[in-house]
Amino acid sequence: MxxxxxxxxxxxxxxxxxxxxxxxxxxxxxxxxxxNPYPPAPGVSEVLKSFAADKLRLYPDPxxxxxxxxxxxxxxxxxENIIAGNGSDDILTMIFRCFTDESRPCAxxxxxxxxxxxxxxxxxxxxxxxxxxxxxSLPDNLLEQAERANLLIxxxxxAPTGNSxxxxxxxxxxxxxxxxxxxxxxxxxxxxxxxxxxxxKFDNLIVSRxxxxxxxxxxxxxxxxxxxxxxxxxxxxxxxxxxxxxLTQVIAIAALRDQGYLKSTVEKIINSRNRLTAGLIKxxxxxxxxxxxxxxxxxxxxxxxxxxxxxxxxxxxxxxxxGSATGxxxxxxxxxxxxxxxxxxxxxxxNLGT
Amino acid sequence: MxxxxxxxxxxxxxxxxxxxxxxxxxxxxxxxxxxNPYPPAPGVSEVLKSFAADKLRLYPDPxxxxxxxxxxxxxxxxxENIIAGNGSDDILTMIFRCFTDESRPCAxxxxxxxxxxxxxxxxxxxxxxxxxxxxxSLPDNLLEQAERANLLIxxxxxAPTGNSxxxxxxxxxxxxxxxxxxxxxxxxxxxxxxxxxxxxKFDNLIVSRxxxxxxxxxxxxxxxxxxxxxxxxxxxxxxxxxxxxxLTQVIAIAALRDQGYLKSTVEKIINSRNRLTAGLIKxxxxxxxxxxxxxxxxxxxxxxxxxxxxxxxxxxxxxxxxGSATGxxxxxxxxxxxxxxxxxxxxxxxNLGT
Numbered sequence: 001m002x003x004x005x006x007x008x009x010x011x012x013x014x015x016x017x018x019x020x021x022x023x024x025x026x027x028x029x030x031x032x033x034x035x036n037p038y039p040p041a042p043g044v045s046e047v048l049k050s051f052a053a054d055k056l057r058l059y060p061d062p063x064x065x066x067x068x069x070x071x072x073x074x075x076x077x078x079x080e081n082i083i084a085g086n087g088s089d090d091i092l093t094m095i096f097r098c099f100t101d102e103s104r105p106c107a108x109x110x111x112x113x114x115x116x117x118x119x120x121x122x123x124x125x126x127x128x129x130x131x132x133x134x135x136x137s138l139p140d141n142l143l144e145q146a147e148r149a150n151l152l153i154x155x156x157x158x159a160p161t162g163n164s165x166x167x168x169x170x171x172x173x174x175x176x177x178x179x180x181x182x183x184x185x186x187x188x189x190x191x192x193x194x195x196x197x198x199x200x201k202f203d204n205l206i207v208s209r210x211x212x213x214x215x216x217x218x219x220x221x222x223x224x225x226x227x228x229x230x231x232x233x234x235x236x237x238x239x240x241x242x243x244x245x246x247l248t249q250v251i252a253i254a255a256l257r258d259q260g261y262l263k264s265t266v267e268k269i270i271n272s273r274n275r276l277t278a279g280l281i282k283x284x285x286x287x288x289x290x291x292x293x294x295x296x297x298x299x300x301x302x303x304x305x306x307x308x309x310x311x312x313x314x315x316x317x318x319x320x321x322x323g324s325a326t327g328x329x330x331x332x333x334x335x336x337x338x339x340x341x342x343x344x345x346x347x348x349x350x351n352l353g354t
Numbered sequence: 355m356x357x358x359x360x361x362x363x364x365x366x367x368x369x370x371x372x373x374x375x376x377x378x379x380x381x382x383x384x385x386x387x388x389x390n391p392y393p394p395a396p397g398v399s400e401v402l403k404s405f406a407a408d409k410l411r412l413y414p415d416p417x418x419x420x421x422x423x424x425x426x427x428x429x430x431x432x433x434e435n436i437i438a439g440n441g442s443d444d445i446l447t448m449i450f451r452c453f454t455d456e457s458r459p460c461a462x463x464x465x466x467x468x469x470x471x472x473x474x475x476x477x478x479x480x481x482x483x484x485x486x487x488x489x490x491s492l493p494d495n496l497l498e499q500a501e502r503a504n505l506l507i508x509x510x511x512x513a514p515t516g517n518s519x520x521x522x523x524x525x526x527x528x529x530x531x532x533x534x535x536x537x538x539x540x541x542x543x544x545x546x547x548x549x550x551x552x553x554x555k556f557d558n559l560i561v562s563r564x565x566x567x568x569x570x571x572x573x574x575x576x577x578x579x580x581x582x583x584x585x586x587x588x589x590x591x592x593x594x595x596x597x598x599x600x601l602t603q604v605i606a607i608a609a610l611r612d613q614g615y616l617k618s619t620v621e622k623i624i625n626s627r628n629r630l631t632a633g634l635i636k637x638x639x640x641x642x643x644x645x646x647x648x649x650x651x652x653x654x655x656x657x658x659x660x661x662x663x664x665x666x667x668x669x670x671x672x673x674x675x676x677g678s679a680t681g682x683x684x685x686x687x688x689x690x691x692x693x694x695x696x697x698x699x700x701x702x703x704x705n706l707g708t
Contacts, residue, residue, distance in 0.1 A: 016590060016592075019416050040408075040410050053398045056398065056573040056605070057570035086440050086597065087599075101362050150360070212413070220599055220600065237365060238365060238476055245441075247573070
């Protein structure tokens with residue numbers, strides 16, 4: 001920049017987060033942003049159709065009381081243990097603003113969700129990266145590496161790798177880490193177990209959830225965080241007062257209440273995930289055991305970028321993450337069986353060095 | 355706190371923002387949060403009823419392209435001059451995160467919108483308060499008082515006072531202030547003129563707008579900021595990627611496109627504001643000339659709190675701001691003519707020291 005900037009230096013120095021692309025083409029197989037291939041629960045459509053637009057002239061409930069009450073029943077927690085956000089991005093932003101600054105670093109896994117270092121940059125805090133083992137499991141010296149941090153983020157199941165970590169590992173981390181442990185459970189409805197049961201046990205644990213994946217509400221923006229009441233109280237001070245709009249509050253309530261529908265779509269996705277995993281393994285891929293709605297898979301020749309581009313030429317859009325730990329892989333969102341078949345069929349026709 | 359806190363000290367030290375109350379009673383006359391008494395444009399209801407809920411499974415457009423295009427046409431600006439937010443609270447949060455920190459104070463008027471000092475507290479920046487003159491006009495030495503700030507917020511029309519400042523005053527401030535000038539135009543659709551025409555003239559000016567008041571979309575959460583492209587680019591890096599949900603994007607487009615409906619409701623509110631002002635003056639009140647959808651009025655005895663409580667006993671809810679500059683007044687949202695009549699009729703029956 002030629003002239004003096006108006007911005008804080010941290011903002012000038014940083015790049016923004018790059019969301020997965022949303023191509024406008026109609027005929028693509030879109031398996032790049034971990035969206036759910038199935039519609040949200042039927043109740044969502046019903047509340048939208050019956051919503052009296054006149055109510056929009058009023059501010060929404062700043063405390064999201066009914067929504068948090070619904071979530072409290074679901075998670076067997078008290079409403080005071082729960083805060084709602086405008087997507088889990090908003091929850092993450094609150095957490096960074098509460099617990100990190102120039103003298104309070106965060107620590108996150110490597111590889112993991114690439115938004116965390118961006119939030120660290122905005123906040124001007126150091127982001128300590130904890131390299132996972134070659135099989136993407138947690139390193140033995142994790143706590144040692146995270147020691148200087150005030151916020152330790154464990155993404156469980158992890159993204160973009162899809163694997164999870166054991167509950168005893170998380171318990172040990174919560175017990176021994178001196179700062180806040182955030183377990184980001186964006187994908188947990190597709191996993192074998194959750195850390196939500198640990199919230200009442202540890203006063204330094206925050207568990208975050210999103211309605212974007214399992215509830216098919218990425219467009220609606222709802223995130224939740226569950227934690228000790230003292231942590232929730234502090235986060236309440238930092239959130240924008242009316243951060244969850246009136247429409248999102250009612251559609252999220254409708255979605256959360258229909259656990260039968262959730263189970264049925266999650267089951268379909270897990271079945272498709274198993275088919276995708278088996279199909280890729282049969283074609284010589286290395287596939288990380290996934291507990292999410294995507295799989296992280298490396299073609300036999302270990303050239304993730306080439307495979308990504310080959311799929312792209314067929315209008316099959318997946319996501320590629322360059323880098324030494326991730327560059328051998330692509331991340332494939334679990335779509336419908338038809339979409340999975342299309343990907344597998346095309347993949348079986350190309351030479352990937354097997 | 356007994357034990358060591360996990361929070362940044364700034365968060366522990368601060369109180370959160372207190373939104374105006376949203377009483378649950380049915381029979382109240384709610385004139386306390388500057389909501390619009392009329393429903394949003396008919397198109398809002400139509401797009402909600404025809405919205406295909408299936409689309410919610412996809413992430414919303416992170417760039418709000420169509421919405422910003424609509425706003426660009428309205429404001430005679432380029433789309434690159436516009437950013438959208440989850441209400442103007444979100445816009446304000448972005449601005450504080452971009453331009454303020456411990457060594458970059460903000461400056462705002464006193465009295466003004468009480469959220470600004472809260473945002474300053476979260477960001478750990480000093481909030482320099484610039485006392486307005488007794489008639490709530492700008493002091494002559496405003497620029498001198500603001501000199502150390504990197505962000506100067508002019509709320510125009512101001513809240514809770516309702517008066518505006520002249521365009522030449524704003525031009526002079528933009529030309530001479532060395533940092534960012536934010537003109538918060540939350541209430542400008544009820545005013546005589548806007549600063550939007552200055553955006554192309556000054557590279558340090560941000561003009562913010564909200565759909566909460568004039569467009570009757572407080573529950574929908576939409577804010578906009580208009581500025582030089584370099585400022586918008588930086589703010590884009592700081593915003594949450596998907597900060598405006600898919601439903602809000604479509605209802606806001608419908609509302610912005612119906613300028614005829616906007617004009618008709620604004621006209622009704624201005625007429626009611628004039629009736630309210632005249633009625634109160636007749637009863638001996640001091641009423642600040644309002645260019646907003648509320649009036650700031652002091653009863654003859656100068657006891658704003660007593661009058662606030664008297665109204666409250668009649669289930670007429672207005673807003674009271676304690677303090678030497680504001681405590682003589684109450685802020686009354688301009689509701690329907692029926693609501694205004696109810697307030698005036700009751701007020702005429704009580705002894706206020708005339």
